[in-house]
Amino acid sequence: MSDWTDIGALSAIPERGARLVKTAMGCVAVFRTVDDEIFAIDDACPHKGGPLSEGIVHGRSVTCPLHNMVLRLDTGLAQGADEGSVATYPVRVEAGRILLDTERLRRGRVA
Ligand code: FES
Numbered sequence: 001m002s003d004w005t006d007i008g009a010l011s012a013i014p015e016r017g018a019r020l021v022k023t024a025m026g027c028v029a030v031f032r033t034v035d036d037e038i039f040a041i042d043d044a045c046p047h048k049g050g051p052l053s054e055g056i057v058h059g060r061s062v063t064c065p066l067h068n069m070v071l072r073l074d075t076g077l078a079q080g081a082d083e084g085s086v087a088t089y090p091v092r093v094e095a096g097r098i099l100l101d102t103e104r105l106r107r108g109r110v111a
Contacts (some may be wrong), residue, residue: 003101003106004099004102004106005101006098007021007030007098007100008097008098009096009097009098010032010038010093010096013030013032013038013098015033015036016032016057017057018026018030018031018032018052018054018057018062020051020053021040021100023102023105027042028041028100028105029041029042029051031057031062031073032057033057033073033091036091037073038091038093038098039074039088039092040074040088040089040100041062041078042086042087044086045069045071045086046064046069046084046086047054047064050064051065052086060074061073069084070082071084073088081084089101089105090104
């Protein structure tokens with residue numbers, strides 16, 4: 001079961017940018033890639049909790065602003081020699097609005 005919640009306009013997030021969405025279940029970082037793909041992951045870096053929503057987006061990855069761990073936006077997995085992962089959440093765009101599956105957020109990580 002899904003519970004798609006409108007979290008704002010796609011146009012409110014710049015290309016290669018992010019928006020922090022605060023929910024009762026925690027903070028979710030929602031990213032927009034240069035190809036207009038949207039991804040939602042936990043905001044806290046698995047290393048020491050850095051704010052991933054303030055990281056640098058490149059391709060389908062984000063680099064943590066604190067110590068440069070690179071995480072995939074689609075899988076939440078750390079890249080390269082680093083280990084760890086963040087939860088990913090279903091998100092989609094409909095009529096220019098970003099919808100986040102808050103039911104999945106309540107249940108925890110996808111993979
Ligand atoms: S807190 Fe993200 S790399 Fe250290």
